[in-house]
Amino acid sequence: MLEKLMALEFTPFLISFKLASITTAILFVISLFIAWNLSQSKSRFKPVFESITALPIVLPPSVLGFYILYALSFHSPIGRFFQDVFGLKLVFNFTGLVVASCFYSLPFMVQPLQSGFEVLPKNMLEASYIAGKNRLQTLLFVALPNIKSSLMTAIVITFAHTVGEFGVVLMVGGSIPGETKVASVAIYEMVEIMDYTSAHIYSGIMVSLSFLVLLLVYMFNRNQSHHVGGLS
Amino acid sequence: MIEIDVHKELLGSMGKMELDVNLNIESKNFVALSGQSGSGKTTLLRILAGLENAQGKIRVDDELWLDGANCLAPQQRGIGFVFQDYALFPNMSVLENLLFVRKDRELAKQLLELTELAELASRKPATLSGGQKQRVSLCRAMMNRPKLLLMDEPLSALDPTMRNKLQHEILTLHKNFGTTTIMVSHDPSEIYRLSSRVVVLSQGKVMQDGDAKSVLLRTQGSQKFSFEGELLDIVKVDVIYIAIIAIGQQIVEVVLDGGEANDLHVGDIVSIGTKAFAPMIQRLKEKS
Numbered sequence: 001m002l003e004k005l006m007a008l009e010f011t012p013f014l015i016s017f018k019l020a021s022i023t024t025a026i027l028f029v030i031s032l033f034i035a036w037n038l039s040q041s042k043s044r045f046k047p048v049f050e051s052i053t054a055l056p057i058v059l060p061p062s063v064l065g066f067y068i069l070y071a072l073s074f075h076s077p078i079g080r081f082f083q084d085v086f087g088l089k090l091v092f093n094f095t096g097l098v099v100a101s102c103f104y105s106l107p108f109m110v111q112p113l114q115s116g117f118e119v120l121p122k123n124m125l126e127a128s129y130i131a132g133k134n135r136l137q138t139l140l141f142v143a144l145p146n147i148k149s150s151l152m153t154a155i156v157i158t159f160a161h162t163v164g165e166f167g168v169v170l171m172v173g174g175s176i177p178g179e180t181k182v183a184s185v186a187i188y189e190m191v192e193i194m195d196y197t198s199a200h201i202y203s204g205i206m207v208s209l210s211f212l213v214l215l216l217v218y219m220f221n222r223n224q225s226h227h228v229g230g231l232s
Numbered sequence: 233m234i235e236i237d238v239h240k241e242l243l244g245s246m247g248k249m250e251l252d253v254n255l256n257i258e259s260k261n262f263v264a265l266s267g268q269s270g271s272g273k274t275t276l277l278r279i280l281a282g283l284e285n286a287q288g289k290i291r292v293d294d295e296l297w298l299d300g301a302n303c304l305a306p307q308q309r310g311i312g313f314v315f316q317d318y319a320l321f322p323n324m325s326v327l328e329n330l331l332f333v334r335k336d337r338e339l340a341k342q343l344l345e346l347t348e349l350a351e352l353a354s355r356k357p358a359t360l361s362g363g364q365k366q367r368v369s370l371c372r373a374m375m376n377r378p379k380l381l382l383m384d385e386p387l388s389a390l391d392p393t394m395r396n397k398l399q400h401e402i403l404t405l406h407k408n409f410g411t412t413t414i415m416v417s418h419d420p421s422e423i424y425r426l427s428s429r430v431v432v433l434s435q436g437k438v439m440q441d442g443d444a445k446s447v448l449l450r451t452q453g454s455q456k457f458s459f460e461g462e463l464l465d466i467v468k469v470d471v472i473y474i475a476i477i478a479i480g481q482q483i484v485e486v487v488l489d490g491g492e493a494n495d496l497h498v499g500d501i502v503s504i505g506t507k508a509f510a511p512m513i514q515r516l517k518e519k520s
Contacts, residue, residue, distance in 0.1 A: 125318035126283055129306045130313045131333040132376065141332070145323035 004197050009177055012186035013205070019094070019182060020162035023101040024109075027158055030102070031109035036139050038110070039117035040125075047103075054107045061104070061167025068100045069172050092174045097182075100172040114220045117143055118151025144224050149224040156217045160210060233259055234380065234412060238279055238288035238298065240518060242436065245270050251286070251436035257429075259293075260410045264417050264427035264444070271433040273416045277382050280414070281313050282306035292379055312373030312411070314383040318365040320357040326368050327353040333375035343371040346408065347401050363394035367401060383415040387422065399425055420448050439455060458505035466493050 027030040038049060056064055072090035073079045090096040120143055128138040144151070166184040173180030183202060190199040193207065234257040242249045251272040257263055265273045278284040282297065283306055287288075290298040297304045319330050322490035326349060328341040344350045347367045357365055366386060375379060387395045398421055406413060406426075417423050423430055423444055430447040432440040440447050461479035466488065475486045486504060488496070498501065 121317070121319060123315045123317060124321065126281075126306070127313065127315065127319040127372075128321070128332075129309060130281060130284075130309075131372070132310075133332075134307060142321055142323075146321070146502045 001085075005201060008198060008201060009186075012181050012183045012202075015094075015178075015180070016163045016184070018184040019097055019101055019121045020159045023105055023160045023162045024155055026098070026102055027105060027109040027129060028155065030140070031106065031113055031154070032144075035110045035113035036117055036135075036143065037113050042136075053110045055143050056104050056160055057107050061165070062171065064104060065100065065168040065171030068103060068168065070170070092176065092180065094173075094179055097169055097173040097180055100168050101165065104165055105158050108161045109154050112150045112154035112157065113147070114155075116147030120146060146215060149221045152220050152224075153217055156213055160213045164210065173175050233257070235289070235291040236280070238276070238286045238290065240275065240279065240284075241288040242272060242275060249436045251275055253433070253436075253438060255431065255438065255441075257412060259412055261429060262406055262415070264415055264423040264430045265433065266417060266423060266430060266447075267433035267439070272436040273433055274384055276433070277313075277384050277414065277416060280380065281311055281382055286296050310376060310379050312376065312378035312381040313440070314366070314369050314373050314381070314386045316388060317460060318357070318362075318369045318384045320368055320372070321366055322357050325354050325356055326360075329357070329368055329372050330375050333372055333435050336375065339375060339377075340371070343374055343405075346404060347371055361394075363390050363398060366390065366398060370398075370402065370405065372417045374409060374411070377409070378411055381411045381413040383413065384416070385416050388418065395419070395422065401503070402426060424448060455464045457511055458503055460501060460503050463496055463498055464501045465498060466496065467492075475502075477504060 034053060038046065038053075038129055041049075069091060070076055071078050072082075075081060079090055082090055090099060107223065124146075125138055125142060126138075128142045133141070163182075164184060166188065167181065170185050170188070173182070173185075175181045175185050181189075183206060187199050187202045187206070190196075190202065235257075236253060236255045236257070238251070238253055240251045242251050248273070249270075255273075255275055265276065267273055275284060279286045279298075280290065282304060285303060286298065287300070288298060288371075289296070292309075295304075296302070297309055322330065324332060326344070327340060330343065331337070341350070348482065349364065349367055349371065350366075352360065352364060357368065360368065366389075370386070373383075383402075387398055390398065402415075403426060405411075414424065417426075427444055430440070430442060430444050431438055432447060451511055459479045461484075462478040463475055464475040464478050465481070467474045467476065473488040473490065475488050475493075475496065477484050477486060484504075
């Protein structure tokens, strides 16, 4: 068991964490604006946009993976555009994985941020407008600093969810060692070749890490909720 | 000079209601806006702030704030607004709340000193009492030297002592800065002390408009004394009846005869007046 542990490759974990970090950073910027606009919107089309952003939660990863694979491939105008203009190939490599993960994890960033923005007192935002600040200044200096626990939840859950994704990365990334083979895919392959010891070690690491991440979020939010008196 | 002529259809507690207000307010005036809840006071204030749309016209000096479909954004109106629930920014200290409006440290210092908040400048709003929060909110509203200061029941969440203190501070600020002010209030003593003009709204229309004394005094004809109260109970004692009536925060007993007792019902709003006696005044507590 010990020599097995010493001989084990940890690159898939590194790829998983690299993918999750980049995805989380990109999604944070994109989702901030989506969530802010959704939370402030009174449009009757709001449910339409909300449904679109929530789609990745309910769709089977294979459906999402298939569409993304098709859209990014050379057969679609999008894929061809990137190939012709930027010389970028977006499938079966790490860039493609990042793009796919951004779609897959979008709701996990948007939803906590949106509900954080929605419970902010309306008067507080209006006070900022009356003080002469525009929507962007209000978002950055008033809204965002006052939703710390939602922010923490959004970032950590997005990160953890990206680490844990399987179906979409397998379809869009394939399983190229050192490039697109992430931890979850590696476990799948270990089980397939009946290397249960390695699968146990990998899975054990995943369970412990996930538990630690969730524990951190809940502890942080518990501490925050003792301070919310500040919102009134 | 502020010229207001606005209309808006509101969905109130009693169905549709037409807000229809036409007012001219002189510069440096202090106007109290009164009326029952649901009469459109807050909506009028929010329309003036640009937080809500309406039809009509609002002209402030030579600026048009509202003209048909053209509506100046709240950011461009240069107003101050004091909310009933303070609406401070919890992530900023007292001083930062003020400086967020305008980076004018001199003015911030002056305002905090006027309202005795200088020592609390670095505290976060969560650590302040209600009265202190509302004073911060008042200072914040003054930070961009507003052309118009709007206050939506600023003192109604505070206890009477704190209210008194803040009324005094509002008056000090008004005297110092001469800001044209519109304040929503229900408290007659507050209205009398602060305002030079009272506008009473009812069902979206201006019902009364005049100085505090003429609007607030409830006596008619030769009445010396007259109060409005709610009839809480009628008790029969031997051959007479005694009515228990709540007037403001106090309860009084009034003797009724049989006819009156039959005519009145518990829960009625009544007026109690007297003509024949000269009221006696006794001091209970000297002004501190």
